[in-house]
């Protein structure tokens with residue numbers, strides 16, 4: 265099938281300069297596939313790139329934006345054996361090289377030459393061969409495209425939970441209740457943890473409660489929710505595990521003060537460039553704290569994320585609040601900059 269011609273795509277040119285343009289439908293190489301995008305979800309990372317006009321690792325501008333997608337394969341390169349035209353798929357936004365130091369140590373999220381792919385806010389997207397080979401999955405018939413597209417951000421959350429070692433009976437405190445924080449709440453709950461959720465808005469706390477959080481703490485500007493976390497834990501010890509899902513130095517400090525002696529903090533939210541945070545070394549040393557961070561996902565986590573969605577343990581609709589046609593993309597992003605506390609919007613390029 266030949267599909268050359270033009271398509272509509274959201275192209276980011278610089279800081280807050282997102283334009284809908286007619287560009288060429290991407291040409292594919294022998295190992296690539298071309299996908300008709302059926303759903304692309306908005307994401308905090310895209311919003312960050314939109315606001316800052318750059319991202320060190322993921323994208324070089326000008327470039328088509330968007331990376332959480334599901335769709336139909338409409339063309340396959342002549343060397344592709346694992347997929348066929350007509351397959352419903354979800355393709356991750358990256359693939360590791362499988363050869364470097366980190367890949368050999370099974371730390372594929374840290375691959376020295378992680379290949380990123382962007383351009384999901386478009387009618388079509390090229391999936392490069394490397395992603396076709398190790399990070400593209402068939403979507404089960406009963407899973408909707410919008411639901412399948414959640415696999416990428418959910419994979420980041422699963423990677424974070426793996427790194428942190430959450431298990432049954434643990435108390436897990438999640439700071440920040442955007443879509444990522446809320447996914448942490450839900451999956452920690454599925455893993456059998458007792459969840460304490462800290463958020464700024466009542467609406468977010470209501471969502472966390474709906475997803476299974478047992479204790480809800482409203483964080484007010486300038487206040488420290490640590491005392492409340494301690495009051496909600498056995499013996500006032502603090503939380504076994506704290507996940508920071510805000511990406512601010514203030515929240516990083518709160519995470520360290522809310523964790524119990526011997527506990528683990530995961531600084532999941534990336535702070536603005538060149539941010540410094542000071543910690544009391546005595547607190548970290550004498551309390552034997554484990555402080556760590558998790559970046560991105562691996563193919564294993566993307567596969568597990570899709571399985572979790574297919575099993576219906578986690579409902580993607582809890583993290584997606586709206587849908588919009590591609591022609592409304594710019595307005596959707598403008599709204600995201602002015603209204604925080606929102607969930608994801610599913611962009612539907614075929615409508």
Ligand SMILES: [Zn+2]
Pocket residue numbers: 307308309310331332416417
């Ligand atoms: Zn994302």
Ligand SMILES: [Zn+2]
Pocket residue numbers: 360361362363364365366367374375376377378
């Ligand atoms: Zn590698």
